Amino acid sequence: MAEKIKDLRSALDMLGNMPGQLIETDVEVDPRAELSGVYRYVGAGGTVMRPTKEGPAMIFNHVKGHPGARVAIGVLASRKRVAALLDTKPQELGKLLWKSVDHPVPPVLAEGPALCQEVVHLAEDPGFDLAELVPAPTNTPDDAGPYITLGMCYASHPDTKESDVTIHRLCIQGKDELSIFFTPGARHIGAMAERAEELGQRLPISISIGVDPAIEIGSCFEPPTTPMGYDELAVAGALRGEPVELCPCVTVDEKAIANAEYVIEGEVVPNVRVREDQNSNTGYAMPEFPGYTGPASGECRLIKVTAVTHRKHPIMQTCIGPSEEHVSMAGIPTEASIYGMVEKAMPGRLKNVYCTSAGGGKYMAVLQFEKKAASDEGRQRQAALLAFSAFSELKHIFLVDEDVDCFDMNDVLWAMNTRFQGDRDIITIPGVRCHPLDPSNSPSYSSSILDQGIACKTIFDCTVPFSQKERFVRARFLDVDAQRWTGADFYG
Template sequence: MKSKVTDLRSALKLLESLPGQLVHTNVEVEPMAELSGVYRHIGAGGTVMRPTKEGPAMLFHNVKGHPDAVVAIGVLASRNRVAALLDCRPEELGKKLYHSVDNPIPPVMSKEPALCQQITHRAEDKDFDLYKLVPAPTNTPDDAGPYITLGMCYATHPDTGQSDVTVHRLCIQGKDELSIFFTPGARHIGAMAERAEQLNRSLPISISIGVDPAIEIGSCFEPPTTPLGYDELAVAGALRGQPVELCNCVSVNERAIANAEYVIEGEILPHIRVQEDQNSHTGYAMPEFPGYTGPASNQCWKIKVKAVTHRKNPIMQTCIGPSEEHVSMAGIPTEASIYGMIEKAMPGRLQNVYCATPGGGKYMAVLQFKKLTSSDEGRQRQAALLAFSAFSELKHVFLVDEDVDCFDMNDVLWAMNTRFQGDADIITIPGVRCHPLDPSNNPGCSPSIRDYGIACKTIFDCTVPYAQKERFQRARFMEVDSDKWLKQE
């Protein structure tokens, strides 16, 4: 049976049917900083500076300078919304993705004319201009420029012929130029570009914008769960029970997602590096998931754009870097990776895992662990070590018992306050590579940090010793159906 969500438009239609999950505005909005400034208050959440909140997704129908476009933001900025879009319960998302990785359905070529190619603009056209064709917002006044934050980058390894999809930081640098930032050693397309450069070749790439949310979530898996050569579009196929459909690009030798709203086609050029803020000279790139505006890089690669194709009346999809949307996209695949590794090593012990909002979906995980016998004492800490192996960018792991809701940070902190002693239950692992965007991962912060991006990984063991479980029974309340008392006459 086919899923009712197959692309961005059907996803928005589903959200429209759910109370309080999608709002529209026809008030004119400036894409330069104002659009994101508005959504910060409506529903950004995440690690965005307060005041902010988790709220509905939003459609802007009147974007200044782009009379024919609509901008969608916040589609994935709620775990409940993601669960509705992937047709499962919020607490089961990580497990569902884990099973999808193990049962991939590879993409196929579409047999129908591609919806993403209803209208085509080629770079040789006299009026070709990315700034006008793609309504990409600039999140803050400090940004290097307009950013494509939800572009599904698709490329093929020049040696193996294997393809992959990932999300990267893409800044419009000129009428037919983008910069793309590769976190060193962290993404497959970066490895493809490096190999193409060794061969003195450009790397064809397509950037699909406005797609099925299953693709956006699935694209954020990383090694070792999905090693080089694993096409994460197959995860989206498994989530939907049907393959993602691709089409051939019109200007480069690559494929794109056939039902995307926009596709940017181009080539990553070898032996050229771009200063990310070469147009703005602010010194900054864009707001990143830890909640800080990242510094502009002088090591971005250049994409020479060959064409832009799109649907009629296209919908541009964007997100705010530190928002709850990033927590969903990065955190849920990380939960799946951690759950899978620990379940294989010690079946039945890990009940669930949550990559919590304060860590932006990457830095922090809460593991709900059940000690079945006295010999399980200590295994919870081994599970934490496996979590660090499953996801190298993880910095902090909180361990809680099965009676603690790992998705409720108040409950997690309750466990810390009543089941944790700092001198006995903190385990530190200094000098380990973590994530370069954490500003505390800096040699100036600790003598143990030898290079930028190195951190002290820490386990906070908030579980009860197995032998003392009887002393830590939570107050037991009568189980009732409270709706009976809320019904109106």
């Protein structure tokens, strides 16, 4: 590894040394919709409405209303950047994460003072105001309020004391109040909060913002790959080859990530629900990964904030929900999970997996499958069924042969145009649970849909029948090293 990545700052230093991967600006920006509006053009990509593109990460050095604070956005909004930060190749990311899950390195307590606690603000202090302390952006004029989009939420189960880290939607609601949205049944911290509520207890929680990219990627694993009791910080430890360092919180009985830029400490209050847009009344929450602004929830949990700690001259880190950054964080762990599951079931057949930008990293996957014998015919569809059974949010799967680049959607669509017939190669599975944020997964869209979030999952089998592989050989070009003639590396 050329540079040792140990926190957000070292990651930004590395990107600053990579041509075209980081922009800094001293022009003042308003965090209320303007900051995200700028980055929409610079580098958001993903499912953001066009015009947008995949571009560099960006640091805003002057944020209106927040003297001394900076905001970084788009750090992971490029597969190339993620690969560089994790010291691998873009096409190897899923496999790297899969190996890291199987060889976890658990977190440890840091020795000495924690960087994230260089400055401490207690909620009981006069003038304490979360919105002034944390420069959380409002992504669009329709948002419910300022959102913390990259907060690493860390909590422990009231019974087992096993800990977990996840990213949740967090909206600033008051001087010492945050709302947190738990997707029903989808995240472990949600289950912890439910159990604490059953016991009539508050759930201590820390929210670490601005951390090592390995932590952000690792925190996005889901069951069955990382079941209850598996602390995803151990994935980050494996990716880095050394454990993530934690520190005790100042005001609650929980730990936080020791080198985070900001930490918000607090407790999830039992038997209290808040309306996400109670301050704005827009009816909306924030832009979500499918590319639409999601509806405000009336069933958010309330976090009573007890303290904010941060490093000197802190850097707030944020992302745009539908951007390529979400594709990286949600899609790469899903690729790892699918690859590992299919590899165990049919070793050596699945060559790679790509969870595409068009699906926000969740809705669509391309599986590159090699049929090595006549008996492998049909197993490619079995691989797709395995992926569907484990990851309910997947809606569409494209199956391609080993000679098709699964990371190049033009190549995938070429396979669809030359190796696919709609009347024989589409497999539909109606009436299956998918994702509630897909607006087409609604009874109002189709009478075949029984409930919000029910979908028709579809396999597009663009693989050549094994018996006909000799008819579908791509034009064979001479394999040469073009760098000899051009001086440029074209091979990634």
